[in-house]
Amino acid sequence: MKRKELIEIIEKAARDKVTELDLSGKGIPELPPEIGNLTNLTHLDLHVNRLPNLPLEIGHLTNLTDLNLSGNQLPSLPPEIGNLTNLTNLNLSGNQLPSLPPEIGNLTNITGLFLYNDQLTSVPEEIGNLTNLTTLDLSHNQLTSLPAEIGNLSNIIGLFLYNNQLTSVPEEIGNLTNLNWLSLDRNQLTSVPEEIGNLTGLTELYLQRNQLTSLPSEIGNLTSLSLLDISNNPLADPPPDIIEQGTKAVLTYLRGKLVSEKQQWLSKLLLVGEGGVGKTSLLRALRGKSFDIQESKTEGIDILPLELLHPEQDIITMTLNCWDFGGQVIYHATHQFFLTNRSLFLLVWNARLGWEQGKLYKWLDTIKAKAPDSPVMIVAAHIDQHDAELPLQDLKAKYPQIVGHWEVSNKDSIGIEEIKRAVTKQAAQLPLMGENWPSKWLNAADAVRSRNEKQITTKQFFEILGEHELSNQDAGILARWLHELGDILYFPEDGELKDLVILKPKWVTDYISKVLKSDEVKVGLGVLRRKHMEVLWDDLDQPMQNHFLRLMEKFDLSYRTLDNRDISIVVERLPEDPKTNYQQSWEGIRQSGSCREISMKYHLDTTMPAGIPTWFIARTHRFTTYNHWRSGALFADGKEGRHLGLIQSFPHQRYLQLSARGQVPHNFFALLCDGLDLTLDRFPGLEIKRTIPCPGHKDKKCSYEFSLEAINNAIKENVKGIQCQVAFKNVPVSNLLLGIRLKTKGADPLTLATVLSEVKRIGATGQKTLEALQNLTEYAQREFTNLFLREQRLIESHCPNVFVLRPVESKIWLKNITGQKMELQLFCQAPGQWHPTVEGGKYPVKQTPEWFTEVAPFVSKLASVLKYTIPLVGPWLGALAPDFEKVFHNDIELMQALVDKLPEISTSQESRFAEGDFPERIAGSALRALRTLLDEKDPQQHWGGLKKILTPEGHYLWLCDYHAKEYD
16 A cells, blocks of 8 residues: 555544544555544554554554554564553564563553564563453563563463473462463473462463473362363473373372372383393392303293382382393284383393394384383393403494493303492483372372282272272372383273283283294294184183283284184284285286375384384284285275275385275275374384375386475475476375375374365266265265364363254354354264264253354364265164255254354454464364363263274274274
8 A cells, every 4th residue: 555545544534533444454564653643543453564663653542442563564662652551452463573662561451462473582571560461472472581570460361472482480470360271382491380370260271392391289279270281391290191191180190299299219120132142140130149050031021120229318229120021033022012111221132142143223223112211221241251342332323322331241240230330320310210109199009019919800909099098080090000101901991801900911921922932823824713722821711811812902913803703813923925916906906997096105214113014914904805924914995895905014124115006095095094103103212204106107107205294395385296306297296195194193184174175176076986975075084083183082172073053943043153042963973974873962052152262163174074974874873864864964054054153253252362373272172162061961971872982093983883883
C-alpha cells in the first residue's frame, strides 16, 4: 500500500471517528505519524506488514484495547507504547525485538501479551507490574533468564516460555498460584525450583527437551496436573521406567518420595564375551572364590551377587547382581533382552587366543546398540599364558563407553584386586546405585526379591505389595518398574500371561535354552512340536509349559503355526538358506497385472545384532508364507496373497532391505515397516540410515539410493522432484513417498495427508479400483491412529478415539453447536473396517465452547479420514448391518458440518496454543479432554465393549470382539 493511499484511509477513519481499523497484510512499509490522530480507536490490526518502526504518535491512541503488530520487522518499541494504558490485548509476535522498554510495565490493564518468535534476550523487571495478565507468551525467543518480578503476575493462567535458552527459573514462579498451563520445554534447564510444587491449580506442565537430571519431589503436590511432559531429558530421578508409564505414574512416585524416601545400593553387572574365555572364573575370583579348573561352561545365564564397600562411604555396602552370559552363539538372541542400559559391562577376552578371536568389535557393537549409556570395562584373561595386546586407543575412539582395559589371570589371581577396585569405582557411579526410592516402594520391592518361589499368581503378588501399604495404583506402577528392571516378568496386558508373575527370570531363560540347544529342533530347522516340548520341559505341568511357550512368543523367539497350534517355529533355529523357491512367488506377482514395488534399505553403523531379522519374522508371523530362513522371509497380506513382502538381511554389508509388491502395496509395506521399526527400537543405540532405491528410468533399473533425510528436506522446502545422482534425472518426490513414513517413530501428519490425497485422486479418476481404495483407506485409518500413539501409551489419555457426534435436534445443529444435546458414538478402529459399536458406546453429551476448542484439531483430522472411509458391511455389524451404509454417510455429513463450525468456536475462545504449536501437544490435550468426557459418561469404562489391543506392529487399536480375535 502506498503512503498516499494509507493517509487517505487514516484521514477518513479520523473523520468517521472509527473505533476499529484493520490494516493487516497491506504491505505497509512505514506507519505515518498521522496514525496518532485516530484517538477513538479501540482495535488496531497491523499484523503481517513490513513495518521497520513505530512512530512516537502511536502513544496518542490511549483508547486502544486491542493492538496487533505481529509479523512485522520492528527492532524496538518507542517508550510511548507505555501510554496505551487501556490495552487489554497486545500482540508483538514475529518481530525482531531484542528487548522491551521498561514502559511496558505501564500497561496494567493488559490481560494478553504475546511476544513469541521475537528475538528477545531479556525481559524488564517492570513486567511484574502487569498483574492483570492472564496469558503471557514468550516462547521462541533467546531468553537466558527471567526476572524475579515475574512472580508478581498473580492472575496469570497461561505462561509459555518454550524454545528459549533458559538455564534456570526463579523460585518466585511458585507465587503464580492461578497458573493452569506452564510451558518450559525446549530450554537448557538443569533444575526446576521446588516452589513449583505450590502451583496446585496447574493442569499441564511441559518440561521436555531440557537438561534435567532430577525433579523436585514437590511436583507430587500438583494434584490437578493432568499432563507432565518430561521426555527427552537425561533424568535419573524419576527413573526412565517410571517416566514411560506417564504422568500419573510420575506423580505417584514423587508423592511417595515426599512421604519418605530411602536409598537403594543395588545395580547390575553383565559379563559378556565369547564362550570359554573365562567369564565365570573371573566372577568367582571377584567374589573371593578359588579357581576351579573343572568349571563348566555357562549354559544360558547365571546370576550371582557381588558385594562391595562404597569407595568413599565405607559404611555402605553396594550390591551388584552379576549376570554371567553363556558365550555360545545360539544364546546371543535371548541375551539381548537382558543387556540393559545403565548397567556396568565387563567384556572378557582370552589373551592366549588374541583380541580378534575375542570378537571385541562385535561385542562392543552389541553393547552400543543395546546399552549406549553403559560403561564398558575390557578384561583380558589368561595373561599367565600370553601378553594382552589390543588396539585400545582405536577401540576407545570408536566406542567412547570404554573406561579402560585390565589384565588378569583367574588361575594365578594376577590383577584381581586391581580390577575389583576398578569395578567398585565404576559401580558407585552407576545411575541406579544409591537411587532414592519411595520408602514403601523399596520395602515392597525387597520383599518381592527375597521370595524363594519362582512364580506366584498376580493376586498373591499384589497382596505382597499391599502388605507394605501400597495402593492398587502404586502397586501397578511398581510392578511395571520391577519388570523393566529385570527383577520380575509381568505382562498385565497379555491375556495368556497376566495371571502369573515370574519372580526368577533366570528360570525362564534356563528352559528357553533347552529349546534352543535341542538337536531335534535344530535338525527340524526350527520346528518345535508339542510332544517334544513336553519332553524338554517334562518337570513343568501343562499350564506352565503353555505359559513358557507364550513367553517365547512374547520375546519373538517363536510362533505357533496358523494351521496347527501344536507346532511352533523357533526362529533362531531356522535354516541358514531358503529351503523353498521363494523367488518364484516373488517374481511371479509381477505377472499378475499392474504391479508396483516399494522398497527401503536400512544401513546399520554396527555389526548386525542378534535377533535381526529373526525377531521380526516371528513378530510378523500372521503374514507368513512359511518361506523363511535365518536372514529373510516372504510375507503375504492374506490368503489370496495380492501383495507380497520380502525382508532380507545382509550382515556382511550391514544392511536390511524391506520390499513390498502388488497393485497397491503401500498399506502392506507401511504395516511391515512399522513392525520392523518396532523390532529395531529394541536397540536404542543403533544408528540407522534409511534409503529408498531409485525406481529406475523408463523401465531401466538404477543403482542410486535416495536418503530418507534428503527426501524429508525436499518436502520441507516444497521441492517436487529430487535428482538421481546416477542418471541425473529428477524423480517426483511423491513417487518415492507414498508408503514411506518420514518420521521413523510413530506417524506424522504429512504421511496421512499424502495418503488422503492419493485416496482422493484415485476416487476422482473413476478407476475401477475398489481394492486399491480399500487398501489406501486402511492405510489412512491406521496412520490416523498412529498420530496419537504416544498418548495411547499413557494412563491419563488412553481411550477409544474414533467417534462421530450426532445432533439430537438436527435443525438447531447449524445455528449453534455448543451447548446442544448430541450423541457421541464410539467406533471400532479395525483399519479399513471402522464401524460403530454394536452394543453400548453411545453417550448423550452437551459440551461447552471450551471443550470444542480443546478437541477441534483432533475432530478436524478425524473428519478428514472419515470422509474417505468405505462403509464395509460384515458380520461384525450384527443388527446394524441393513442400515449401516445410510447411517454412516449421514454421520459423515454431520461431522463435516461440525468441522465447518469449529473455526467459529475456536476464534471466539481464547486458546492457550500458539500458532504453529507442536502437534503432539495439541493431540495430547484433545485426547485428555475426550478421556475426561468418557470417564464421566462411562465410569466403568465399558466403552461399547471395545478392547485396547497392542498389535505386533506397535499400534494401539480399540477393537470390537470380532476384530480383536485377529490378534489372539
